[in-house]
Amino acid sequence: MxxxxxxxxxxxxxxxxxxxxxxxxxxxxxxxxxxxxxxxxxxxxxxxxxxxxxxxxxxxxxxxxxxxxxxxxxxxxxxxxxxxxxxxxxxxxxxxxxxxxxxxxxxxxxxxxxxxxxxxxxxxxxxxxxxxxxxxxxxxxxxIDPRRTAVTTPKGETRQLIKDGFLVELSEGSRKLRHVFLFTDVLLCAKLKKTAVGKHQQYDCKWYVPLADLVFPSPEESEHCPQVHVIPDHELEDMKMKISAIKSEVQKEKANKGQSRAIERLKKKMFENEFWLLLNSPAIPFRIHNRNGKSYLFLLSSDYERSEWREAIQKLQKKDLQAFVLSSVELQVLTGSCFKLRTVHNIPVTSNKDDDESPGLYGFLHVIVHSAKGFKQSANLYCTLEVDSFGYFVSKAKTRVFRDTTEPQWNEEFEIELEGSQSLRILCYEKCYDKTKLNKDNNEIVDKIMGKGQIQLDPQAVQTKNWHMDVIEMNGIKVEFSMKFTSRDMSLKRTPSKKQTGVFGVKISVVTKRERSKVPYIVRQCIEEVEKRGIEEVGIYRISGVATDIQALKAVFDANNKDILVMLSDMDINAIAGTLKLYFRELPEPLLTDRLYPAFMEGIALSDPAAKENCMMHLLRSLPDPNLITFLFLLEHLKRVAEKEPINKMSLHNLATVFGPTLLRPSEGESKGHLTLASDIWSHDVMAQVQVLLYYLQHPPISFTELKRNTLYFSTDV
CATH class of the missing domain: 1.20.900.10 (Dbl homology (DH) domain)
Incomplete structure (x- = not known):
């Protein structure tokens, strides 16, 4: 080759x-x-x-x-x-x-x-x-030649386009998708006009601010800004599932050489759903203010993106800029040039991609953030990791704060789920503990970005079993990290433990019999610790714990170490929650068993409420006792977590999304008949797995004794 x-x-x-x-x-x-x-x-x-x-x-x-x-x-x-x-x-x-x-x-x-x-x-x-x-x-x-990215004003001056992109503006309480253009002396916010087929497309200017008049409001001034309405996580997750289901249908139609009209109809629906997600996902405020009194609010999904826009504007403002007012003719010329000068042509949704473009990576990216150097003075430093998903970037992980140092040594490992991702971003922050810098609009202290960088996730380079070490350079700072990728099909495998001892990868019936308990010790201890000090933790079970901490806890539980309780009390609560999830994920067969999996899929699809109730309860009764008792124990715990939703932001739906696939996903031999495309992580099966757990979470309390004794639940053999 x-x-x-x-x-x-x-x-x-x-x-x-x-x-x-x-x-x-x-x-x-x-x-x-x-x-x-x-x-x-x-x-x-x-x-x-x-x-x-x-x-x-x-x-x-x-x-x-x-x-x-x-x-x-x-x-x-x-x-x-x-x-x-x-x-x-x-x-x-x-x-x-x-x-x-x-x-x-x-x-x-x-x-x-x-x-x-x-x-x-x-x-x-x-x-x-x-x-x-x-x-x-x-x-x-x-x-690049400025003449290709510039427009000449009626006065003969050159106005160059520096940056443009699609941003969500909060206007009169509604989210609007705008195309924002940053020129050398002005920021222009525009909307693409709806035109008849065959006619030349044009932009409609919504507003503009000369850079000489543009200021960024202080946290104190943000107090008077409108409250940002955040879409609940479960609605966003539902939409992701719908999008992935449509993607799966498109792939099936193409594989079966279906009619182009049917494919186009599916693509249109996918675009509508992706557009809704793009519009409603961003929640990070980016405010700009005109000295004349008018303020504008954008919502971004990424702190990296907000930093890029802010830095680009501030760099231009260092020049000797004069305030001005555009005449109607000048504004018309400037707006008319936007269509020709724009560098971002399409709304960033996957349905706009060509068929030969890379679909991105689906699976898990394991990242170890090792260290950083190049800081000029000591500071309290931490990093965050962002990846792109469904056309926009989201923050996925955050290191601990390394205090008062110029060379932080984090050495923290994270497992990041990828959903068609193509890029990894690393942002390095200085932690601010000054309460006077509190942003009153969202009650968050604004930390200072010290540097940021981005790398492309090349499918050929990352799809190896070995760790790949790399360095990102940012503003004179070098962050060292390692990463390796596990594809979706590999991550779906349940591998039985080769050891006779331990708890991970060992059948739940073997563990409970050995421990002479009804519920495995690891499940009881992790749940007890979460309820003791983590039930009000924002994003509990959703936010990843540090992988090295989780592996340390796994080793301690496998060895049945006497210091388990001491270690649990000192460990980060997200690591404990992650250990519990890992235990269920590594069971040699799912908690709700391979044998009953097809019946659960059929039961949740029933339309008649009475028939569904009868079927779903009978399926629980059909579980082996250790599996059933452990499932009911976990179920009541998750309900207690959801009761604190106003504080921890974890609804029943969010918890079902996290735990559903973990508790139901079939082991490798069984899964081949149930899984759709490996790259389609939000497949029909995953949606059904979430719905099964959500059904039981929304059901009134289920007693093991009553369930076994109750003769109202009847059925033929599963």
């Missing part, structure tokens, strides 16, 4: 060299006439026309001459990374043109890396060449 990649590149390189030779042919006679009394072109004109072409030719000719024999006399161990490294360095130092050759080289380097073993001598050289090439192209993009 490496040889095929290189052969194709060599062919294009040969054509390129021939083109350069053709350009050089007229240069010599033109130079010869330049010194005569009747020159065709002056030396300066010749230098401009043929700028660096001779040098470019020599660089590429040398590269071709060195690479060609290596490809012709192919050996899998042959090295050529140094040739690419030399080529990229030479072209970068020589000039910015022709960019397309650097771009082509970058694409080839990507392909070569995919098919070069990591232990091959070429691998680090190719990686370095790719890094240099990408940095070079990034600098080109930053210095």
């Amino acid at each position: 490496r040889k095929l990649v290189l052969s194709g590149f060599l062919a294009s390189e040969e054509i390129y060299i021939n083109q350069l030779e053709a350009l050089l042919l007229p240069m010599k006679p033109l130079k010869a006439t330049a010194t005569t009394s009747q020159p065709v072109l002056t030396l300066q004109q010749i230098e401009t026309i043929f700028y660096k072409i001779q040098d470019i030719y020599e660089i590429h000719k040398e590269f071709y001459d060195n690479l060609c024999p290596k490809v012709q006399q192919w050996d899998s161990n042959i090295t050529m990374g140094h040739l690419f490294q030399k080529l990229i360095l030479a072209v970068r130092t020589l000039l910015y043109k022709p960019i397309d050759r650097v771009t082509r080289s970058t694409l080839v380097l990507h392909d070569l890396l995919k098919h070069t073993p990591s232990d091959h001598p070429d691998y680090p050289l190719l990686q370095d060449a790719l890094r240099i090439s990408q940095n070079f192209l990034s600098s080109i993009n930053e210095d």
